[in-house]
Amino acid sequence: METTYSDEQRFIPLISDYGFKTTFGNEANSLFLRTALQALIKSEAAIEHIQFLPNELSRLTLDSRSGIYDLACQDAQGRFFIVEMQLSKYPEFVQRMKFYSLYRFNTLVKKGDYAFEGLPTVYCIGILAESIFPTIMEYHNIAVLKNQHGELIDEQTTIITVELSKFDKSLASIQSDLDKLLYTMKTLHTVTDPTQYPKFWNEEWLRLAIDELDKRAMTPEERLDYEMTLAKNALAIRNVKKEIEAEVEAVKTESVRRALQKGLQPEIIAEINDVSVDFVRHVQDQITHEDD
Incomplete structure (x- = not known):
């Protein structure tokens, strides 16, 4: 909140x-x-x-x-x-x-x-x-x-x-x-x-x-409580952002995987999924290592 x-x-x-x-x-x-x-x-x-x-x-x-x-x-x-x-x-x-x-x-x-x-x-x-x-x-x-x-x-x-x-x-x-x-x-x-x-x-x-x-008008103890609340909330917000970023990356990774399996070119996959070509090649390398 x-x-x-x-x-x-x-x-x-x-x-x-x-x-x-x-x-x-x-x-x-x-x-x-x-x-x-x-x-x-x-x-x-x-x-x-x-x-x-x-x-x-x-x-x-x-x-x-x-x-x-x-x-x-x-x-x-x-x-x-x-x-x-x-x-x-x-x-x-x-x-x-x-x-x-x-x-x-x-x-x-x-x-x-x-x-x-x-x-x-x-x-x-x-x-x-x-x-x-x-x-x-x-x-x-x-x-x-x-x-x-x-x-x-x-x-x-x-x-x-x-x-x-x-x-x-x-x-x-x-x-x-x-x-x-x-x-x-x-x-x-x-x-x-x-x-x-x-x-x-x-x-x-x-x-x-x-x-x-x-x-x-805050006492030192109240000020500390206030600052700790701000710090706790800032940490919670950062953690939520990290979770969201991880979820977004997981979705994009799965989408890139499916596109690679269909034989699309990395450049086209990158454009469709709004990711870099390096990201696509990284996923491609993961797939290769899984198959080894």
Whole structure:
């Protein structure tokens, strides 16, 4: 979920790995999280208490591999919240959210000895930097089960998505906590001068988050944690790039192999597969050695 930002910025982006962890995941003071969740689900009532839960879905596959989402918690009413941040394009993101919500639903049913009455609501919240709904203009969507007339059938599992790229409200038009939250997520890391601060950044819940993201106020331990997070993410990105490059090379190698087996000339094979003639000859040498 990470991207790169300038070290000259005063504030760590709220949508970065570190920023999300220290604001939404602040277990010492959950005021920001509780207010943000209330705004995201459009609840009239304040969320008074939050219990953080393990963010791992254990033993999802036959080989016991697990799945991990960014944050999981439960409020005093028993409602479950799963929160995911996604910076890169992910057209199938809704499918992932459905998987998470259905997994939690199945877990609740099993705990109740397969009883379906009185199940708490599961909110699966996805905050995306990029758009995934090109035909929908709204930046904030709440999806529940409805019939063909738009009448509510069930809202026990609710999927909420926010597309930050669609949020373009001017500062003067911002009034709701939801818009305050999204404005902060989009702009905080671009602000350097305190005179640029909107008045609502002095509200306690936002002030709490902003203070956590101010690099000038960091303790040495917090700074080290931040730098280690950046290093870890940079390494992960490099490893993913290497894996992708290896997969691309494997595909090209197989394509070149098949072309060689059909008797095509190296120059033609190189042009078709967008590789060098030396690459083709290298594959040709491999085939020769395999046959020896």
